[in-house]
Amino acid sequence: MGSPFQHVPKAPTNPSREQKQRAFDVADLYEGPVPVGDVGQGPALPLDEKLRQAYFWIVNTAIISPHYDIEYNEGPAQTFTLGDTRSPLSLPSGQSYSSYVLLPLLTFATRRKCLFIGGPGRGKTASAVLMGVLAGYPVREVRRAMLHGHPQMTIADLLGNPLPADLVAAQRIEDIRIAWRKWLGMRVKIIDEYNRIPTRTQSALLTVMGDGYAELLDHIYECPESAWYLTANDDQGGGTYQVIEALRDRIDVIVQALSFNVRFLDEILTRIEENVHPERLVPQQIIFTEVELDAMDGAIRAVTLGLPIRRRIEFFASQFEFLEVAASQFEYKTKDTARLAGAEWRSLVSTETGKDKMQDLGSQTKNGLSVRNLMTVLHYAKALAWFRGRAAVELEDVRQVLPFVLSDKLVADTESPFFEADGHRSYRTDRIGWLRRLFDLACAEYDRLDLDRRDPVAELDLEFRHGLDGVSEAETRKRLAKIERHISEISKGKKLYGHIYEDLVKLKYLHQRYTNYLRWLRTR
């Protein structure tokens, strides 16, 4: 044990059978009960190990969050059924994590944007401050640089002020120097109660969040790559101002501060009695330098995501955008078409008859997934796999991060028959559980269709990806015929579902590419 608040869990924090016993290392002479924490010196741990140590230090010492809602199993888990609603309680057999700590840490590692939601006094701001300290900033600096949303917040409060002397003396606008706010240059940016910021100021914030620069009087301030933490008492616009949609859309993950478990009241008591502030005692070993943050980002991006996993993500994502009655032209049969037209949702979907809405996963949502949403899912899945010490993303990594990324992105149609079914009513309020269930259902359908082994569209796509160089006219015609034959087969089934629609759009694309190629061959 080190000095307890300075104690960082020993590596390996996620031991596995594959890990070989370490050979003797002379550096062991200087490793022992006293932590050697000077950054950049001594034996360097792999960054994923360091991030795990940071995670375990936070959950063991700093944040009281006994909610292990990101579950991993190595072998069967013990499951119990409890209460009138027959709620399952599972005891995971693998190393599992608390989303309230893990997702902000993954945000830190990937330098994306995380929103903490939950009632007042649940430690949202304290958690965000910890992330700033992990980036190497003193607590005082993190607190001073934190923006506090309030109804009178101006763009000057947000970005900075022109120097008064220059305002008087300057002959040209470019001669006016700007005193930029310090937070703009920090690698961890914290905005407390962001839904209390006036709408006009939110727009200026959007530029900083979305594009990474601030603009004032024709002057530009380029912000460094940074992790963002925002807090709100709720994410339903319950603040003073409605949050503009574009700003909400820039938020990558949402984590909820779960209720305090009163069995841990003694911890609170100790903190009061002994005036303990964990953020002041973050051990040096888990502080990340700028170079390490860059390296961590690179390592996460390098984690592979194999075809079988990618196909399941594709299959899941393909379920939601399709809305057959939204248009007559095939490409426009989407929920976005209906939204842009301002169509009344309920009356529109009520015209869609004949499909089994319990089977149609698309009927559970009012929208589809954007490119940004999908990129975020992929990035966080890689980050989670990397955090667990894996070189490749596993299906469970996707399953675990997906609900936190999509929780306010995929809007549930709570009047869908799915939510009326036995055991499904709680999904109206439990978005994380609903999204996880949705992904499970998509995977089950994927398995039922045996798409891992028999996926004609994937085969056609693979064939096309080999390139058209040297493909003969006869071969091109053969492939065109194959595409047409497959579309014909699909058309024999009477029902159109989201994934079939996506396949058809892809087949049309392939058909067009071959058609163009054929035309080119003929003109040679």
Added chain:
Amino acid sequence: MTASAFQDALRRDRDVFNQKFAEARRRRPDLDPAAFSEFLKSSVAELVESAAKVNPDRSLEVAHAAYDAALTLVSERLAGSGGRHPMLDALFARLLPKLSGLVADQPNRVVASLSNAVFHLSTTPGARGGAFLESLESVASQLPSVTDLLRAGELAAWRAGLAHLRENALAAGDALPGEIASALLGAAKADWSRLRALLAADPWYDPSAPDAPRPRLARMVGAFRGFGGVFPQPPRAFTHERQLMVVAGNEVWAVFADAFGATLLRADPARLGVAAPAPDRAPLALPNLGRVTSLAYVPKTVALTGDASHRVALVAVS
């Protein structure tokens, strides 16, 4: 007496120091405030004061590093009143103040690394923590950087009994000024290149006793675990890739031995391909040779002679 630089540091970050102690005590209720306070006064204060003389701007960092290390060592009952390893107290009282410039430069790295090294020496059977401190004290004023200090520490720890450091220590010696390397091995006037060649050629060469007789019983290592040793069963020796090994029960150990000491490091039986102990053979009874006067080895054969016999015992080995 508590020195002023330390007092000033404690005053400046009083809340944080108090929180560290409070949290440590919460986790280790048996942490004795009086013992900790005494350790601060007797061992930490002087260190902070000496570092402050070299670089007053670093006294707060030094105080934090020394305080954290002290809190760990005292709460674990490794140092301080009733601590299991008095050499750790000696490290703070004797050696660290002599390294004040290096401590001020990188306080945590120096204090923690040397504390850990002394801990290893104190917990390794046969190792001599006192010799480690003496060696480093003798060259403390000549070490220009923390990196050189840690290199010197490898040589000093090797000489103090950590035989497994041999190869690394010789390499560390090459990176140090020759006179410092030689001094650390107890041969201050020796030319390092020559000394190094002798050490590399013969593990039983001891610069302080170059003419020690041979054969001689140099070391006895191991002992029964039930009596505080390491082996659960009588061990058997073998070699693996030119490394001397022993197997005892299901456990395998690498044996490192030379003129400075002998150490046993646990090895992974699966990795070495010795998952199970070798089958029991009939114990070999040797004729009464008296005290062994010579031993010679050629492949498959060991020859032994003794002062009580005119015969040579030839032992067939695999």
